[in-house]
Amino acid sequence: METLFADPRFxxxxxxxxGTRIAYLAPHRGRRNVWVRGVEESHDDAVAxxxxxxxxxxxxxxxxxxxxxxxxxxxxxxxxxxxxxxDLDAPDGPAxxxxxxxxxxxxxxxxxxxTVPGAALVWMNPRPLYVDVYRxxxxxGATTPVVERDDPTEFFxxxxxxxxxxxxxxxxxGTHEIHAxxxxxxxxxxxxRLDGPAHPMGVFVLPLPDGSGALLGDHHxxxxxxLLRLDRDTGERxxxxxxxxxxxxxxxxxxxxxxxxxxxxxxxxxxxxxxFTGDRPQVVAIDPHFAEVQAAxxxxxxxxxxxxxxDVAEQRWVATFLHDREPPTTWFYDHSTGxxxxxxxxxxxxxxxxxxxxxxxxxxxxxxxxxGFLTLPVGVQPRDLPLVLLVHGGPWxxxxxxxxxxxxxxxxRGYAVLRVNFRGSxxxxxxxxxxAIGEFAGAMHDDLIDAxxxxxxxGYADPQxxxxxxxxxxxxxxxxxxxxxxxxxxxAVDYVGISDLANFLATLPPFVRANMTNNxxxxxxxxxxxxxxxxxxxxxxxxxxxxxxTPLLVAQGANDVRVVQAESDNIVAPLRERGVPxxxxxxxxxxxxxxxxxxxxxxxxxxxxxxxxxxxxxxxxS
Numbered sequence: 001m002e003t004l005f006a007d008p009r010f011x012x013x014x015x016x017x018x019g020t021r022i023a024y025l026a027p028h029r030g031r032r033n034v035w036v037r038g039v040e041e042s043h044d045d046a047v048a049x050x051x052x053x054x055x056x057x058x059x060x061x062x063x064x065x066x067x068x069x070x071x072x073x074x075x076x077x078x079x080x081x082x083x084x085x086x087d088l089d090a091p092d093g094p095a096x097x098x099x100x101x102x103x104x105x106x107x108x109x110x111x112x113x114x115t116v117p118g119a120a121l122v123w124m125n126p127r128p129l130y131v132d133v134y135r136x137x138x139x140x141g142a143t144t145p146v147v148e149r150d151d152p153t154e155f156f157x158x159x160x161x162x163x164x165x166x167x168x169x170x171x172x173x174g175t176h177e178i179h180a181x182x183x184x185x186x187x188x189x190x191x192x193r194l195d196g197p198a199h200p201m202g203v204f205v206l207p208l209p210d211g212s213g214a215l216l217g218d219h220h221x222x223x224x225x226x227l228l229r230l231d232r233d234t235g236e237r238x239x240x241x242x243x244x245x246x247x248x249x250x251x252x253x254x255x256x257x258x259x260x261x262x263x264x265x266x267x268x269x270x271x272x273x274x275x276f277t278g279d280r281p282q283v284v285a286i287d288p289h290f291a292e293v294q295a296a297x298x299x300x301x302x303x304x305x306x307x308x309x310x311d312v313a314e315q316r317w318v319a320t321f322l323h324d325r326e327p328p329t330t331w332f333y334d335h336s337t338g339x340x341x342x343x344x345x346x347x348x349x350x351x352x353x354x355x356x357x358x359x360x361x362x363x364x365x366x367x368x369x370x371x372g373f374l375t376l377p378v379g380v381q382p383r384d385l386p387l388v389l390l391v392h393g394g395p396w397x398x399x400x401x402x403x404x405x406x407x408x409x410x411x412x413r414g415y416a417v418l419r420v421n422f423r424g425s426x427x428x429x430x431x432x433x434x435x436a437i438g439e440f441a442g443a444m445h446d447d448l449i450d451a452x453x454x455x456x457x458x459g460y461a462d463p464q465x466x467x468x469x470x471x472x473x474x475x476x477x478x479x480x481x482x483x484x485x486x487x488x489x490x491x492a493v494d495y496v497g498i499s500d501l502a503n504f505l506a507t508l509p510p511f512v513r514a515n516m517t518n519n520x521x522x523x524x525x526x527x528x529x530x531x532x533x534x535x536x537x538x539x540x541x542x543x544x545x546x547x548x549x550t551p552l553l554v555a556q557g558a559n560d561v562r563v564v565q566a567e568s569d570n571i572v573a574p575l576r577e578r579g580v581p582x583x584x585x586x587x588x589x590x591x592x593x594x595x596x597x598x599x600x601x602x603x604x605x606x607x608x609x610x611x612x613x614x615x616x617x618x619x620x621x622s
Contacts, residue, residue: 001409001601001604001605001608002597002601003348003349004349004405004408004409004412004604005405005409005597005600005601005604006027006348006597007025007026007027007031007032007056007597008025008026008032008327008346009026009027009043009344009346009348010024010025010026010043010330010343010344010346011024011025011026011032011328012024012025012058012059012060012257012307013309013318013320013330013343013344014062014309014318015039015309015310015311015316015317015318016062016066016311017062017064017066017113017266017311017312018066018311018312019039019310019311019312019313019315019316020038020039021036021037021038021039022036022037022038022039022318022332022343023035023036023049023060023062023069025056025057025058025060026043026046026048028048028050028051029048029051029052029053030053031052031053031054031055031056031057031596032056032057032058033048033049033050033051033052033056033057034048034049034050034057034060034069034071034086035047035048035049036049036069036088036091039316039332047091048091049069049086049088049091050071050084050086050095051092051095052073054075054076054589055073055074055075055076055077055589055595055596056595056596057071057072057073058072058257058595059071059072059256059257060072061110061112061113061120062112062113063112063113063118063120063138064113064114064117064118065118065138065139066088067087067088067089068085068086068087068088068138068139069085069086069088070083070084070085070086070098070110070112070120070138071083071084071086071095072084072107072110074106074591075559076559076588076589076590076591077557077559077560077589077590077591077592077593077595078103078559078561078591079106079561079562079591079592080101080103080104080105080106081106081107081108082097082098082099082100082101082106082107083097083098083099083107083110083120083122083136084096084097084098085098085138085141096141098136098138098141099122099124099136099143101124101126102126104128104509105124105125105126105128106124106125107122107123107124108123108124108125108131109122109123109256110122110123111158112138113266114160114161114162115160115161115162116135116161116162118137118138118139119135119136119137119138119162120135120136120138121133121134121135121136121146121158121162122134122135122136122143125511127148128510128511129152129510129511129514130148130149130152130511131149131152131155131511132145132146132147132148132149133145133146133147133156133158134146135162146158146162146163146164147164151169152511152514152515153169153170153514153515153517154167154168154169154170155167155168156168156181157205157206157207157214158207159207159209159211160207160209160269163183164181164186165180165181165183165207165211165214166178166179166180166181166205166207166214167179167180167181167188168202168203168205170196170517170518171193173196174196174197174517174518174521174522175193175194175195175196176193176194176195176196176199176202176203176518177190177192177193178190178191178192178193178194178203178205178214178216178230179191180232191230191232191235192216192218192230192235192237194216194218195219195430196517196518196522197433197434197437197518197519197522197523198219198430198433198434199217199518200396200433200518200519200522200523201250201253201254201396201426201519202253202515202518203216203217204216204217204248204250204253204261205217206262206264206271208229208270209268209269209270211232212231212232212233213229213230213231213232214229214230214232215227215228215229215230215240215262215271216228216230217248217250217261218237219429219430220237220239222242223429223430223431224242224243224244224245224246224247224248224429225247225248225250225427225429225430226239226241226242226247226248227239227240227241227242227248227262227271227274228240240271240274240286241274241276241284241286243276243278243282243284246276246277246278246282247276247277247426247427247428247429248261248274248275248276248277249261249275249276249277249281249400249427250426250427251397251398251400251426251427254394254396254397259275259281259306259307259322260275260307261274261275262274262275263283263290263308265287265290265310265314266309266310266311266312266314267312267313267314270287271286271287272285272286272287272289272290273285273286273287273290273294274286277398277400277427277428279359279371279401280304280359280401281304281322281400281401281402283304283305289314290314292335293308293314293317293333293335296333296335296338296340297317297319297331297333300319300321300331300333300340301321301323301329301331302323303321303322303323303328303329304321304322304323304401304402305319305320305321305322306320306321306322306328306402307319307320308320314335315334315335315336316332316333316334316335316336317332317333317334317335318330318331318332318333318343319331319333322401322402322403323351323402323403324356324357324375324401324402324403325351325352325354325355325356325357325403326345326346326349326351326354326403327346327403328403329342329344329345329346330342330343330344331343349408353378354378354408354411354412355375355376355377355378355407355408355411355412355417356375356376357373357374357375357401357402357407358373358374358375358376359371359372359373359401360372360373360374360418360454362450362451362454363450364423364443364446364447364450365446365450366443366446368423368431368432368435368447369428369432370420370421370422370423370447370450370451371420371421371428372399372418372419372420372421372451373399373400373401373418373419374416374417374418374455374460375407375408375410375411375416375417375418376411376416376417376460377411377412377413377414377415377416378411378412380414382416382459382460383459383460384459384460384461384462385414385415385416385460385461385462385465386414386415386416386461386462386465386466386467386611386615386616386617387415387416387417387418387452387455387460387461387462387465387466387467388410388415388416388417388418388467388468388469388611388615389418389419389420389448389451389452389466389467389468389469389481389489390406390407390410390417390418390419390469390470390474391419391420391422391448391468391469391470391473391474391477391478392419392421392425392470392473392474393470393471393472393473393474393475394424394425394426394472394473395422395424395425395436395444395473396424396425396426396433396519397425397426398421398425398426398427398428399419399420399421399425400427406604407419409604409608410469410611410617412618413608413611413612413617413618413619414617414618415467415611415615415617416455416460416461418451418452418455418461420447420448420451422436422444422447422448422451423435423436423439423443423444423447424436424439424444424523436523437522437523438523438524439523440476440501440523440524440539441480441484441538441539441540442539444477445477445480445481445484445485448468448477448481449485449488452466452488464490465490465615465616466488466489466490466615467489467490467491467492467493467611467614467615468481468482468489468491468492468493469492469493469495469607470493470494470495470497471495471496471497471593472495472496472497472498472562472563472592472593473497473498474495474497475493475494475495475496475497475498475563476494476497476498476499476541477497478492478493478494478495478497479492479494479497479498479499479541479548479571480539480541481550482541482547482548482549482550482552483541483544483545483547483548484544484547486547486548486549486550489550490550490551490614490615491550491551491552491553491610491611491613491614491615492550492551492552492553493552493553493554493555493607493610493611494552494553494554494555494568494571495554495555495593495603496555496556496557496560496562496563496568496592496593497554497563497567497568498540498563498567499540499541499542499545499567499568499570499571500537500540500541500542500543500567500570501524501536501537501539501540502527502533502536502537502540503542503564503566503567503570504563504567505520505524505527505536506527507564507566508562509561524536524539541571542570542571545571545574545575546574546578548575548580549580551580551581551582551610551613551614552571552575552580552581552582552583553582553583553585553606553607553610554568554571554572554582554583554584554585555568555584555585555586555587555594555603555606556568556569556584556585556586556587557586557587557590557591557592557593557594558586558587558588558589558590559588559589559590559591560590560591560592561591561592562591562592563592565586568584568586572584583606583610585602585603585606587599587602
């Protein structure tokens, strides 16, 4: 358990602009911190340049000044992100908060390598309702407004010089409207419109560095999401990258710690490759130089390319690959010499002891094709196993092939693990995505039931030993599972899950509500509409709590600003009054999901006990 859920010894590597150093995350003072070392050096030679002992760091940035590095940090999971600067010439010195703001305001995004020397672009909301763009002087911390929004539902896209180049707005029904912005006058010219609910997490738009157009994710004349070029003068759209039957992978819209939708050249800013979903993700090269690099990298491992980082010359590369039976591995590659060497492989667990993941597919009861991933325990006959249905969050995300500590933990304890990309999941086309409209606790839940019924019919799962586990939307799905179909599951885990859709929407941070038109409002309903509000309550587990008889484990972060603690409290209290078995974990130093290793171990120890008691899996490591 401690091995599976410990912080990685090496993760999120990137190479400095001049190609001489590597930065990465590794444990220091009991938390993930940023380390820096020379490209020819080992971890024994590395220096920890951040010293956070309260919460692990996940995101950092090189700057164009070799002296400074930036990183993001919040407080105990409250997501009030601040941008901090560290001095690489004095790595033991204190970090400097460059974005001091009142509680409730945060940094949303950072572009630390702009064409303006010594500057970074920062998206933040010192005005709580409006996410504005500022130019930040890294050395002094001085900020200059670049774009201040008048409407929180609209946003500007900047060119490489940090000037507004494109403008994205919504009309009354949520349709995304893309405008080119005249550099001289600021005049906006409408070029393209996209269906709103088909882009619930917003439109993927990226200005071209030469100013001639923009790249965007668009279904165009296909069910698949493809990468298109939108011409700035004519509005013409042409396909840049597409894979028939597969969509552009937009997981990074949910978190910048997930594999990126596109790789961009550090030298020019041009997109050099795009990622598409599949049984295994596919990375399609667009740039001829990167195609050569990718071919060389592909000979190093049978994994899937997850992240790449290069020097400005695009000769020295650090590449991280994804696997299903081991954590990500990282390689160094010098294109000018052909030299390649393994930078890191986590040897704490033997891949032979871990369980492979297989892509599966089957139809939903209404014929909609469903895709998922099945992981079976090693050394066990794959018949009549206890099964855990592991439901992803979002719901506008998707499960993918690769390594997951939770999946490997469950498989090690003897469970078949099934993950299904139910309708509403991204990555499987417009029809699959929009089929979820109006289907919370409806067809979206039916898809999950159809998935476990498929596993039972295939002989993998024992129908008397089915469990459902999920976080965020997945926690909501687990609660729906034990209220709408209480006879189906013998155990359930709700991890930071929604119990009351109306309360969830009412308690979201104010700056989130302005951008809910094409997701929660389109798919679930407008809470200001009495009929929609009544329907939300009908689809909320809290209104069906009396149906719960399944033993339940609930876990919650006290500082969660997405799904507030009341969502869990309000489920647990009536169950305890009725004497229904329920265990409740609250972590005082966590938010929307547990990050600190000791809290993850606490959570999964509880899950281990809970599932062993009610599904009959192993209660300890094999």
